[in-house]
Amino acid sequence: MQKLFAYLPPLGRPFEILISDDGSRDGTVAVVKGLQADHPELVLLSDGVNRGRTTAMRRGFEAARGEFILETDADGSVADEAIGRFMHKLESDPGLAAVFGSREMPGAHKALHQPPLRVFLGYGFIYLTRLVFWMWSSTDFALGFKMFRRAAARDIFAHQYEPHVVAEAELVFVAQYRKHKFVELPVTWTDNADSRIRPVREVFRSLVGLCRIRVRSLMGRYN
Numbered sequence: 001m002q003k004l005f006a007y008l009p010p011l012g013r014p015f016e017i018l019i020s021d022d023g024s025r026d027g028t029v030a031v032v033k034g035l036q037a038d039h040p041e042l043v044l045l046s047d048g049v050n051r052g053r054t055t056a057m058r059r060g061f062e063a064a065r066g067e068f069i070l071e072t073d074a075d076g077s078v079a080d081e082a083i084g085r086f087m088h089k090l091e092s093d094p095g096l097a098a099v100f101g102s103r104e105m106p107g108a109h110k111a112l113h114q115p116p117l118r119v120f121l122g123y124g125f126i127y128l129t130r131l132v133f134w135m136w137s138s139t140d141f142a143l144g145f146k147m148f149r150r151a152a153a154r155d156i157f158a159h160q161y162e163p164h165v166v167a168e169a170e171l172v173f174v175a176q177y178r179k180h181k182f183v184e185l186p187v188t189w190t191d192n193a194d195s196r197i198r199p200v201r202e203v204f205r206s207l208v209g210l211c212r213i214r215v216r217s218l219m220g221r222y223n
Contacts, residue, residue: 023050052163166209
């Protein structure tokens with residue numbers, strides 16, 4: 001699994017794209033290396049070892065530079081137009097630490113829907129996570145499209161532990177727990193039919209992961 005991290009400096013200046021590859025076997029590394037000659041803004045972070053989603057994400061944030069850092073899935077499932085809106089939101093509110101994308105709030109658009117089973121499991125995860133985290137105003141805990149101020153990103157990722165898909169939900173929980181101001185904005189999203197996620201396996205992982213997050217919070221691990 002690989003993630004893409006974009007460092008977004010003030011408008012009008014170049015940006016840097018970091019591909020944090022977690023030992024993928026789908027040819028991602030070869031493709032990126034082939035593009036780097038013509039696209040110097042591409043930076044590949046990969047040691048060929050699979051250590052889990054969170055390790056890849058943390059490695060990307062540690063390497064990223066600048067005030068605004070975007071975390072997004074490498075498959076480009078969220079339309080690029082959201083990047084400008086997210087930046088504008090952060091620039092217009094100095095007290096805002098992060099902006100999280102949502103596929104479920106008013107104004108969001110799903111250009112290509114998931115199969116019925118995944119839709120059912122997805123909504124079940126949303127409602128269960130709201131209950132476990134007691135975060136009833138959040139609408140999407142699983143989308144990998146989030147923009148942070150640099151300081152907030154470093155603090156949030158320093159308190160993240162989950163290695164799998166529930167890691168995205170943990171980011172939202174940690175942001176609230178550590179009192180980082182954030183908002184959700186709607187995005188246009190397209191399902192990736194080539195997704196390698198296995199729904200049944202991830203349901204079990206998510207349930208266990210949510211329980212671990214709640215236990216950690218009771219133990220003060222997020223303080």
